[in-house]
Amino acid sequence: MHYYLLNKEYSMKFVFIMLFSAISMSSFAQFKSEDSASVNITGGNTDLKTYTFKSDNSYTVEKSVYRAHGSYHYGESDSVRSAENWDFGLRYDYNFLPTTGMYVGELIEADRFAGYDRRYNTDLGLTHIFYKSDSATFLAEAGLRYAIEKPLDNSEDKKDFKGRIYTEITEKLQDNLKGKFWIEYLPNFSESKDYLVNLEPSLIITLTKTFSMKTAYLWKYDNEPPTGKSKYDHNYTLSLLANF
Known part of the structure; x- marks a missing residue:
């Protein structure tokens, strides 16, 4: 419990340091924001409600990029909650070469x-x-990850050293149509069988300078999920994007 509180305090300090550094930068910085919302409500014979909200933000100053992103997904089936998950992350990138850089980040x-309270x-x-x-x-990205997972049953926290390999491809298919595909592999150095794979193909249709439509399929794989949980999670979304 004491370790968990220290880790939580460390995470909050990291958040405040990142935000303060970004706000105090030069007015010549470039700020970008992409926000999306997806809502599906079905009534009558089928009572289903799902909501998905996402926000990705970046603040660029010379060779430094400060990023903040978050998402929230909620679902009900026949007035019973059937899905709920969220994430929030901060990241700092420094490009020491035109095409090469380093990053440090914190993701909650x-x-x-899926069988865990916090990660x-x-x-x-x-x-x-x-x-x-x-057009393309x-x-x-390649790196290391230290993960602390808090189980739902309040048992001892699970702590793992992991690797992270991430690739992303984007291509302009037409003047108003862009395709994107990313995949992330997280090998576990503490328990080799407990690895994760995430991937998402998507298409974005530009409607105006500010608004776009995005269709995406997010697939997650956990090779050793908690007892009683499936190895697979997937989520299909059709969202309205706003870019600033």
Whole structure:
């Protein structure tokens, strides 16, 4: 319990330091924000409600990029809660070369339907852009992750050292249509069988300078999930995006 409180305090300090540093930067910085919302409400013979909200923000100053992102997903079936998960992350990138940089970040996840109450992830790694043009980009990231997972039954926290390999491809298919695919592999150095794989293909249709429509399929795989839980999670969304 004492370790958990220290870790929580560390996470909050990390949040405040990142926010204070970003706010205090030069007015010449570039700020970008992409926010999305997806709502599905069905009544009558089928009573189903799902809500998904996401926000991705970045603040660029010369070679430094400060990022903040969060998401929340909630679902009800016949007035009974059937899904609820959220995540919030902060990350700092420093590009010491035009196509190569390093990153450090903190990600907090919660998903009791997947068998855990909280998961705290501390990341450190490198990024590299292998290809970039006006119509396409291919980049990869590789790093280390220290994860602390708090089970639902209040048993001892699970602590793991993991790796992280991430690749992302984006391509402009038409003037108003962009495709994107990313995949993330998280090997577990503490327990080799307990690895994770996440991936998401998506299409974005530009409607106006500010608004777009996005269809995406998020797939998550946990090779050793908590007892009684499935190895697979997936979520299909059709969302309205707002870019600022």
